Amino acid sequence: MLYLIGLGLGDAKDITVKGLEVVRRCSRVYLEAYTSVLTVGKEALEEFYGRKLVVADREEVEQEADNILKDADISDVAFLVVGDPFGATTHSDLVLRATKLGIPYRVIHNASIMNAVGCCGLQLYKFGETVSIVFWTDTWRPESFFDKVKKNRQNGMHTLCLLDIKVKEQSLENLIKGRKIYEPPRYMSVNQAAQQLLEIVQNQRIRGEEPVTEETLCVGLARVGADDQKIVAGTLRQMCTVDLGEPLHSLIITGGSIHPMEMEMLSLFSIPENSSESQSINGL
Amino acid sequence: MLYLIGLGLGDAKDITVKGLEVVRRCSRVYLEAYTSVLTVGKEALEEFYGRKLVVADREEVEQEADNILKDADISDVAFLVVGDPFGATTHSDLVLRATKLGIPYRVIHNASIMNAVGCCGLQLYKFGETVSIVFWTDTWRPESFFDKVKKNRQNGMHTLCLLDIKVKEQSLENLIKGRKIYEPPRYMSVNQAAQQLLEIVQNQRIRGEEPVTEETLCVGLARVGADDQKIVAGTLRQMCTVDLGEPLHSLIITGGSIHPMEMEMLSLFSIPENSSESQSINGL
Numbered sequence: 228m229l230y231l232i233g234l235g236l237g238d239a240k241d242i243t244v245k246g247l248e249v250v251r252r253c254s255r256v257y258l259e260a261y262t263s264v265l266t267v268g269k270e271a272l273e274e275f276y277g278r279k280l281v282v283a284d285r286e287e288v289e290q291e292a293d294n295i296l297k298d299a300d301i302s303d304v305a306f307l308v309v310g311d312p313f314g315a316t317t318h319s320d321l322v323l324r325a326t327k328l329g330i331p332y333r334v335i336h337n338a339s340i341m342n343a344v345g346c347c348g349l350q351l352y353k354f355g356e357t358v359s360i361v362f363w364t365d366t367w368r369p370e371s372f373f374d375k376v377k378k379n380r381q382n383g384m385h386t387l388c389l390l391d392i393k394v395k396e397q398s399l400e401n402l403i404k405g406r407k408i409y410e411p412p413r414y415m416s417v418n419q420a421a422q423q424l425l426e427i428v429q430n431q432r433i434r435g436e437e438p439v440t441e442e443t444l445c446v447g448l449a450r451v452g453a454d455d456q457k458i459v460a461g462t463l464r465q466m467c468t469v470d471l472g473e474p475l476h477s478l479i480i481t482g483g484s485i486h487p488m489e490m491e492m493l494s495l496f497s498i499p500e501n502s503s504e505s506q507s508i509n510g511l
Numbered sequence: 512m513l514y515l516i517g518l519g520l521g522d523a524k525d526i527t528v529k530g531l532e533v534v535r536r537c538s539r540v541y542l543e544a545y546t547s548v549l550t551v552g553k554e555a556l557e558e559f560y561g562r563k564l565v566v567a568d569r570e571e572v573e574q575e576a577d578n579i580l581k582d583a584d585i586s587d588v589a590f591l592v593v594g595d596p597f598g599a600t601t602h603s604d605l606v607l608r609a610t611k612l613g614i615p616y617r618v619i620h621n622a623s624i625m626n627a628v629g630c631c632g633l634q635l636y637k638f639g640e641t642v643s644i645v646f647w648t649d650t651w652r653p654e655s656f657f658d659k660v661k662k663n664r665q666n667g668m669h670t671l672c673l674l675d676i677k678v679k680e681q682s683l684e685n686l687i688k689g690r691k692i693y694e695p696p697r698y699m700s701v702n703q704a705a706q707q708l709l710e711i712v713q714n715q716r717i718r719g720e721e722p723v724t725e726e727t728l729c730v731g732l733a734r735v736g737a738d739d740q741k742i743v744a745g746t747l748r749q750m751c752t753v754d755l756g757e758p759l760h761s762l763i764i765t766g767g768s769i770h771p772m773e774m775e776m777l778s779l780f781s782i783p784e785n786s787s788e789s790q791s792i793n794g795l
Binding site: 233235236237238239240241242243244245247248311312313314317319320322323326334336337338339341342343345346348350351352353354355356357358359378382384389451452488489491492495 | 517519520521522523524525526527528529531532595596597598601603604606607610618620621622623625626627629630632634635636637638639640641642643662666668673735736772773775776779
């Protein structure tokens, strides 16, 4: 049996009791290591689970799926995923491959950023399509995702923005020379995301007609589910400078029409500053 | 401290290790009992947690929140919620009341139906606004939610339909006579939801222009996260008769443009029958 097990978002103890029981009895345990991170490292997980973990990065999951699935028809193999196995990144590829090999699979769910963002008080059912914001480079500055943000906002829906994670990146030089030397991991902050968004807003501005402006109410979230999680509500402009600390960060662009109960919850997290939308929060 | 703890979706062991530790040390533990159900009852939870649970229905949470929060500033109180505390139903009201009383709170997240539906293979980021489908009566047959379904589908987004739950309902007679006698709980099945939807589709049909028809590809899910979960993919018409067994059920109306990987996952769950969209799944 192949078990896809969500680890939740905080630390080692965010695994479910069911998930932990399975991890402890599986013959091999893999840890997916390219889409998200917990606030603790592999070693802390190994100590708590009492099991050695094999870290599987994107390359390995894609190229060595057969190794992961080896003997999973006669023994139990666990594949651990931060968040939920079908959250922000799905692991359909592994499931489909297992199914073709006649290996049964089972999903043990957990919280993912896709539902845990509800803790800011914005109602999950009012979220529209989720977007990803990638690190811009000098030559690649994609803006097309912004159409989805605008469409969501025009329809009164909030937009969850998942922020870029760069793990196991190679410099151009190392890539060309075939050297498997990797750059340190990079995680996009709410500041960086907001700055890129602000540039798009400024590029696209048609006087008075843009549904998203620098005054649009946003929510910045960091380390959701961890002991030191941080949530701030304020304008897009404020998101450019607010300090949320360590990764992972996420950003929500609100959908315009906000229910009074949502606004009251957001007021718990408001940034005290002189701006129209944050004033309306603080005024509650 | 007030702890809002998600129980996940299956049985007693779907609580997180962190959640279980908190439950075992809190001075009082409440179980929210009006928005969802696990496949096991209160007694099974009490046995596994080793704690007595106080069931809090909607009335109690709204009217006796002060009892729930009593002494939570000097002791620890747990409020257990099936799924995630900020999933389909949010518990902002309790958080806001606690905050006003100066009681700190903490959320221990878990899977909710809002993210666990990803297990059918449809990508969560492509879901639009979530809708609720309520039981129709002879005199009350709301259709307005359907505009959101159509809008989602026109924008290529899937729609998660949460299906009605009626708990602690009183008959009109008992209500008038003030007798606290309650009808047996009712949970809407995928069949019932699909039949209501089909009626709306037929009412609203403008020849060839409706984005949702009886041939629209849907996914029915039952008991997501439990050992005996069931997922079926087929047309809206097929959803009217497919047998998914015991509650809880959910229904997804797909968004029209489906990624090949999504379609391949759905093919694992397809109903073998002669219809255009299910043929295209089975043909994979």
